[in-house]
Amino acid sequence: MKPQRTLGQIYIFCALLFWPAHPGLAQELEPQRWRHLPIDTNFLSAAYIHNDADIAFDPALRIEDATKSMDTLVLGYSRTFELMGKSAQIQVVQPWQDGSWKGTVNSEPAAISRRGLADTQVRFAIHLLGAPPLKGKDYVAYRAATEVETLVGVAISVQLPSGEYMDDKLINLGTNQYTLRPEIGIVHGRGRWSFETSGSLSLYTDNDSFFNGNRLELDPLLFVQTNVLYRLQPDMWVAAGAAYAIGGESTVNGVGNDDRKESILWGVAAGYSITQWLGMKLQYVRSDSQTDIGTDSDRYIVSLSTFW
Numbered sequence: 001m002k003p004q005r006t007l008g009q010i011y012i013f014c015a016l017l018f019w020p021a022h023p024g025l026a027q028e029l030e031p032q033r034w035r036h037l038p039i040d041t042n043f044l045s046a047a048y049i050h051n052d053a054d055i056a057f058d059p060a061l062r063i064e065d066a067t068k069s070m071d072t073l074v075l076g077y078s079r080t081f082e083l084m085g086k087s088a089q090i091q092v093v094q095p096w097q098d099g100s101w102k103g104t105v106n107s108e109p110a111a112i113s114r115r116g117l118a119d120t121q122v123r124f125a126i127h128l129l130g131a132p133p134l135k136g137k138d139y140v141a142y143r144a145a146t147e148v149e150t151l152v153g154v155a156i157s158v159q160l161p162s163g164e165y166m167d168d169k170l171i172n173l174g175t176n177q178y179t180l181r182p183e184i185g186i187v188h189g190r191g192r193w194s195f196e197t198s199g200s201l202s203l204y205t206d207n208d209s210f211f212n213g214n215r216l217e218l219d220p221l222l223f224v225q226t227n228v229l230y231r232l233q234p235d236m237w238v239a240a241g242a243a244y245a246i247g248g249e250s251t252v253n254g255v256g257n258d259d260r261k262e263s264i265l266w267g268v269a270a271g272y273s274i275t276q277w278l279g280m281k282l283q284y285v286r287s288d289s290q291t292d293i294g295t296d297s298d299r300y301i302v303s304l305s306t307f308w
Contacts, residue, residue: 029267029285031227031239032194034153034185036131038139039080039087047074047303054296055103056289066103068295072096072118074303082133088126095119097173116164118173125155125183148190155183167209177216178205192231199224202248214252221248221261235273242266262290267299279305 037043048071055066078091095118102111129152134142159181163174185198202221210216227241243265250257267285274280283301 029225029227029241029243029265031229031241031269032187032196033198033227034125034127034151034187034196036087036127036143036149036151037080037089038135039082039133040135041080041307043076043078043080043305043307045074045076045078045303045305047076047301048072049074050300052298055101056293056295062106064104064107066101068099068101068297070097070099072098083126085133086126086128087131087133088124091121091123091125093121093123099173101171112171114164114171114173116173117162119163119175119179120160121157122160123155123157125153127151127153146189149188151185151187151189153185153187155185157181157183165209168212170211175207176209177207177218179203194229196227196229197225210252215254217251219247219249219251219260222246225265237271239269240267241269259293260291261294263294264288264290277306281305 051068051070051072053068053070055068057063057066073096074093075096076091076093078089080087080089082088096116097118098113098115100111100113102109104110130149131151131153132142157180159175159179161174161176161178163172165172165174165176167176180203181200182203183198183200185196187194187196189195200223202223204218204220207216223243223245225241225243227239229237229239231237245261245263245265247261249260265285265287267283269281269283271279271281281301281303283299283303285299285301287295287297287299289296
């Protein structure tokens with residue numbers, strides 16, 4: 001017999017699934033990003049992310065043994081609603097960061113730190129196939145009766161240049177540029193299993209106030225990911241996924257830097273409903289650069305979600 005869940009368990013389960021591990025900062029490995037959610041519901045989430053990274057620079061810069069340690073606090077709000085007979089949602093995410101960078105420059109030790117607000121992200125998403133706009137008991141009944149389904153969704157997110165930025169510094173928490181990110185996702189659910197494939201393309205405006213009055217341009221960055229999720233019981237799930245990112249070469253004052261990014265990510269996650277109204281998610285994400293210039297990182301994420 002299929003286990004029965006309360007309305008609160010269903011909602012908090014969805015909140016844990018849809019909430020990004022590292023929202024508003026960059027592309028991120030997110031299990032079940034396109035999950036069917038009840039409409040007319042508010043979701044609130046808080047997350048803590050610790051990130052350790054090794055950074056490889058162009059040897060000509062004579063920067064060696066570069067590392068980064070970053071702590072991020074993220075507060076996010078999302079509202080689901082019906083639009084033209086479809087399920088939709090709007091999301092706003094605000095990160096706060098405390099980071100330090102260390103290394104040697106021309107064989108001399110060097111270190112810097114930054115603390116403050118990073119860029120705000122606003123995201124709108126809508127399901128084009130599946131995920132009927134339901135709420136309350138109708139939503140719970142639909143989820144209980146649906147064993148096999150396929151969802152297709154599209155989204156657009158805008159990363160605003162609202163983070164702290166100093167044009168006389170090379171390293172900043174804010175980007176001083178807008179990022180427009182169209183997305184598409186496909187989810188197939190079958191019993192306790194859920195399979196997702198999605199992709200996004202980041203498009204960047206120019207930064208005309210880059211370091212000491214220079215102009216920075218970034219090529220588009222393609223990001224594709226796939227995730228597999230399994231429900232152990234009504235209030236507990238586990239997931240694993242992998243992703244690939246390529247592009248984003250930078251140009252300063254019209255001169256290319258030959259620094260195209262290429263990375264492979266993989267990660268695992270688990271979620272649990274602590275109470276009927278509060279859920280927790282734990283996640284680990286590893287990112288490995290596939291080029292000589294890039295970043296290898298480990299991210300550890302803890303998030304709490306609730307709804308009303």
